Amino acid sequence: MTDRIEAAASELRPLLQEFILWAPDNAPDSDPDLVGPVALWHRLTLRDDVRLWRRGDLRPILVERMPQVVEDAEAAADGMLAAVRAYLTFLSESGRLAKGSDSLGDLLDELDAIEDDFDEAMEDVLGEREWDDDDDEDDLDEEEVEGLGDFEPFADEIADLPTIRLRPDSELAAAARAVPLIAKARDLAVWVGASRTVGAETLLSDDEIREALTVVGLPEPAAKPLADEVPALWNLWNLAVDLEFLTPDDESEQGDTVSVDEDTAAWPFDNDEDVLDAWMLGLHSVDYGDPELDDDDLTLALSGLTRGLLVRLLIAGGERSVDELRDELAEAAAEFDDLGAQAWQEAGDPLEPVLEWLSGYGMAEVSGGVVRLTPLGTEGVVHLLDDDDIEVDARPAIDAMSALDLLSLSADLPEEEADAEFAAWMKLREPATAAEELLEAAADDEADALIRVQAASLVGTLGPVAVPAWKAALDEPSLRPYAATHLTQLGVPDAPEPSQSDTHWLILDMWAISAGLGTPEFVSSLHDIGPAPVLSNLLDVIWKVPHPHVEELLEMIGDSHPDRQVSKAARRSLFKVRSGNSGHSGH
Numbered sequence: 001m002t003d004r005i006e007a008a009a010s011e012l013r014p015l016l017q018e019f020i021l022w023a024p025d026n027a028p029d030s031d032p033d034l035v036g037p038v039a040l041w042h043r044l045t046l047r048d049d050v051r052l053w054r055r056g057d058l059r060p061i062l063v064e065r066m067p068q069v070v071e072d073a074e075a076a077a078d079g080m081l082a083a084v085r086a087y088l089t090f091l092s093e094s095g096r097l098a099k100g101s102d103s104l105g106d107l108l109d110e111l112d113a114i115e116d117d118f119d120e121a122m123e124d125v126l127g128e129r130e131w132d133d134d135d136d137e138d139d140l141d142e143e144e145v146e147g148l149g150d151f152e153p154f155a156d157e158i159a160d161l162p163t164i165r166l167r168p169d170s171e172l173a174a175a176a177r178a179v180p181l182i183a184k185a186r187d188l189a190v191w192v193g194a195s196r197t198v199g200a201e202t203l204l205s206d207d208e209i210r211e212a213l214t215v216v217g218l219p220e221p222a223a224k225p226l227a228d229e230v231p232a233l234w235n236l237w238n239l240a241v242d243l244e245f246l247t248p249d250d251e252s253e254q255g256d257t258v259s260v261d262e263d264t265a266a267w268p269f270d271n272d273e274d275v276l277d278a279w280m281l282g283l284h285s286v287d288y289g290d291p292e293l294d295d296d297d298l299t300l301a302l303s304g305l306t307r308g309l310l311v312r313l314l315i316a317g318g319e320r321s322v323d324e325l326r327d328e329l330a331e332a333a334a335e336f337d338d339l340g341a342q343a344w345q346e347a348g349d350p351l352e353p354v355l356e357w358l359s360g361y362g363m364a365e366v367s368g369g370v371v372r373l374t375p376l377g378t379e380g381v382v383h384l385l386d387d388d389d390i391e392v393d394a395r396p397a398i399d400a401m402s403a404l405d406l407l408s409l410s411a412d413l414p415e416e417e418a419d420a421e422f423a424a425w426m427k428l429r430e431p432a433t434a435a436e437e438l439l440e441a442a443a444d445d446e447a448d449a450l451i452r453v454q455a456a457s458l459v460g461t462l463g464p465v466a467v468p469a470w471k472a473a474l475d476e477p478s479l480r481p482y483a484a485t486h487l488t489q490l491g492v493p494d495a496p497e498p499s500q501s502d503t504h505w506l507i508l509d510m511w512a513i514s515a516g517l518g519t520p521e522f523v524s525s526l527h528d529i530g531p532a533p534v535l536s537n538l539l540d541v542i543w544k545v546p547h548p549h550v551e552e553l554l555e556m557i558g559d560s561h562p563d564r565q566v567s568k569a570a571r572r573s574l575f576k577v578r579s580g581n582s583g584h585s586g587h
Contacts (some may be wrong), residue, residue, distance in 0.1 A: 045060070095551075291347040358377065442454075
């Protein structure tokens with residue numbers, strides 16, 4: 001899952017950087033930072049193309065998804081729709097709105113149509129979080145409000161952990177398909193069927209509870225009332241809701257009703273992405289593993305126990321003795337709550353439901369008195385930490401890292417760490433094969449100059465063994481300048497000499513990367529070309545290169561360069577690009 005998110009973020013990064021530069025002059029009242037989560041979830045859940053937007057995309061993302069995942073609900077409520085309006089306008093006016101998208105007018109009309117629903121959804125979120133503001137009234141210090149499930153006290157230990165390696169989506173999806181609790185939640189939802197009336201207090205009647213217990217393979221308790229004695233059934237019901245297997249009906253003449261989602265019976269899904277999306281929706285069900293006691297105050301004293309066990313497993317490298325964990329968590333429960341010791345004693349073995357749920361959700365395995373995180377469990381804990389803004393160094397496993405994974409990861413690492421990742425990755429493949437993989441990854445997105453430069457740099461370190469890959473790259477317009485340059489440097493017979501257009505492409509790539517670093521860095525890269533007359537002469541010809549960023553780069557130069565001669569040359573060339581004057585020259 002993480003590798004898919006990183007890949008989507010890599011696709012979006014150049015586009016969002018360009019929007020950030022565009023916004024101050026064109027939409028000064030918008031907050032570009034609010035666009036990132038919307039654009040990322042749009043790419044992850046709805047579209048393969050980050051530039052393709054349709055009216056039907058807006059409600060699922062803004063009304064249904066954003067209230068669940070947004071970190072600053074107040075900021076989102078105040079400015080997210082305005083930011084998305086600005087972003088869609090930017091895509092349209094800059095020509096980046098993909099073919100097949102709805103018109104800007106239709107998209108903005110849809111934003112207007114969903115505004116009230118978005119505001120209502122965000123108000124609900126803000127209402128649920130109001131309890132956070134009561135801390136000062138209770139006069140509790142930070143130490144007193146910590147609980148068993150708080151990750152913050154472990155932040156320093158987590159930051160000091162060696163790199164955590166995550167398995168690829170294909171392996172995680174295979175594990176998620178085998179999760180017993182999701183299968184039971186599916187069976188329960190399918191049994192619920194369409195438009196089943198639910199009660200306000202017990203959801204189901206006694207007869208329905210008996211049927212449901214049979215469906216999910218749970219025993220019928222002897223004690224009564226029956227609804228109070230089947231917490232495991234209600235946990236599965238809640239999981240089915242979390243997974244979106246069960247959804248409340250909008251309106252029903254019978255009163256409150258729920259229905260099974262039409263796709264539920266198809267679980268386990270064929271598509272890995274769909275499988276992992278579903279599993280992630282149910283991730284917060286880890287809290288259902290916490291012990292439930294007859295006394296609500298005692299139950300509360302042990303809340304967060306499952307998360308507390310998970311974070312201790314992660315810090316220990318993925319496995320711990322159950323006895324050690326039991327002793328440590330018993331001590332923590334007594335420390336965090338006055339009723340903790342009593343609750344621990346009355347629960348019998350509080351870790352039993354915790355381990356049962358984690359095993360059932362595919363996150364842990366228990367054998368020989370030792371509990372271990374599974375790869376799926378490690379993935380889940382990393383996401384839980386990320387939800388709480390706890391920094392953790394998690395990366396794809398070296399043996400499962402694609403060339404694109406390596407290039408995307410290296411973009412965010414210090415040079416020494418990036419070199420170490422490359423060296424480890426190279427140990428698992430032949431140099432000639434590695435060169436081919438890296439250049440193929442760089443060719444996937446012509447707009448990503450940073451990935452392209454990184455790939456060329458890494459392949460350049462491989463020497464003559466990379467010659468076949470460089471020759472193949474001559475057929476890729478975005479890579480030809482690098483291939484021609486390196487083949488010439490290697491003295492390869494009949495290697496094409498880099499053309500002026502090739503040199504200009506390399507310059508535009510350099511400018512595109514520096515533009516993402518901020519205006520000062522961008523202007524500095526322009527100064528590297530030479531004095532103003534030299535740069536102006538270059539601008540008079542470089543506009544002809546069919547580079548994906550030439551238009552916005554010329555616009556940036558016109559807006560930011562301190563020399564009027566240069567600014568004028570940039571605007572003149574920008575006009576030629578936009579008017580299609582004499583066309584673009586090829587490589």
